[in-house]
Amino acid sequence: MMARPCLAVTSGEPAGVGPELCLRLIDHDWPGRLVVLADEQMLGERMRQLGMSIPLHSYEPSDPPPAGALEVLHTPCAVPVAPGRLDADNGRSVLAMLDRAIDGCVRGEFAGMVTAPVHKGVICEAGVPFSGHTEYLAESTGTARVVMMLVGGGMRVALVTTHLPLADVPSAITTTALAETLDILDHDLRERFSLTQPRILVAGLNPHAGEGGHMGREEIEVISPVLERLRQTGMDLVGPLPADTLFVPHTLQQGDAVLAMYHDQGLPVLKHASFGGGVNVTLGLPIIRTSVDHGTALDLAGTGRADPGSLFAAVRLAFEMAGVDTIGCAA
Structure with a gap:
């Protein structure tokens, strides 16, 4: 494990609010590294739509990002993304994002993972039976319950x-x-x-x-x-x-x-x-996993009105579960 604990943050359904909530992570000084798993081009487009300007730093385990930059592990979408419009062609891309985060946690690359919301229906439409993050994580890690x-x-x-x-x-x-x-x-x-x-x-x-x-x-x-x-x-x-x-x-x-x-x-x-x-x-998992308590909020995607409070709380709790002092960081 790295000296400064690193959490993987999956950006979830690209047409939902997950990507823009992840962009808001830059608002706080966290007690460890945060690596956002997302399509870099999609994040850039979402920033332009929201009038934001955040430097993106491509993730390298041995190369921490400079101050003020958002660290991104590029996980490409299959097709272009329009906020609020689901596309089943991106369903498998969402699962690839989860798989990368799970693998990194199991191998000790990440101290834990935080998940933004996914859309169960669009993943099922992509041809993959999917009942939710919880069940997928259990199956992926071989956890019985x-x-x-x-x-x-x-x-x-x-x-x-x-x-x-x-x-x-x-x-x-x-x-x-x-x-x-x-x-x-x-x-x-x-x-x-x-x-x-x-x-x-x-x-x-x-x-x-x-x-x-x-x-x-x-x-x-x-x-x-x-x-x-x-x-x-x-x-x-x-x-x-x-x-x-x-x-x-x-x-x-x-x-x-x-x-x-x-x-x-x-x-x-x-x-x-x-x-x-x-x-x-x-x-019950062999890894730490926290998540937001809300859905993809397609009606808010691209508006900048989505509240990042639950994502901030999920990141804070994941750090605490990993044994990191979070006093003074976001609630």
Whole structure:
């Protein structure tokens, strides 16, 4: 690893806001190197459209950029880019960008990677089945199970299930899935977030955490037995708790993270508290990966109105997870 930690920042869907958010990284003095993976010509065109003038420095591991320059690892688009207009011909270019960043992280060239948003649909239209960054990273690194966690608004919220239809959630919450998720969450809170004895607040699946079996039996038959077994191994687990009162300030203050059973159980609360400044973290990987908490925002692409707050927060958190002091840099 380089003496000054280096993060790879993938610019995401070229027709979205990712490229212009990456250009804004130059606004701050970061505690390490940032290498933006993007098509250099596309970045130059986006700068001209936005009336910006930023010197671009081609990435070389042994050649840090001069002050005031944005370091770019050229990853070409297949066809020209128009802000706000998706083109399936560039779908594979987006994946090539991810592959380069993943490879660099695995080899130790980069201390971690930060991802700007991609468009799942346009990648699928390019002929590559793609359900999201999280799943792609897991497959690319040979990781059997990963955990999605969002950080923001003073909260850390992890999920047992992610992008599933609500009708499929109960059957997906198995003893194995719950136990493995808690193992990963507890481990990474210790290793990546430096928490000596993390306390995890675990939501129930059903209203009122099942009301003693009157509103569902998943808490009795699956969740509680897993929590009790893992407590015997030393994990500090609270629950299952009714989700409607778990997110009140008094309860949240008693834990270091929340484990929600499904996507829309936990994330609406966090995004209400932090949207525009939240960070998506993939736990369980052999590498560090953080991301913005928003999509490609095609309607804002090329306007200069996109808020870089979430990208700044994702970069800051990635540096912190890599053990770098970020006091004094952007939030």
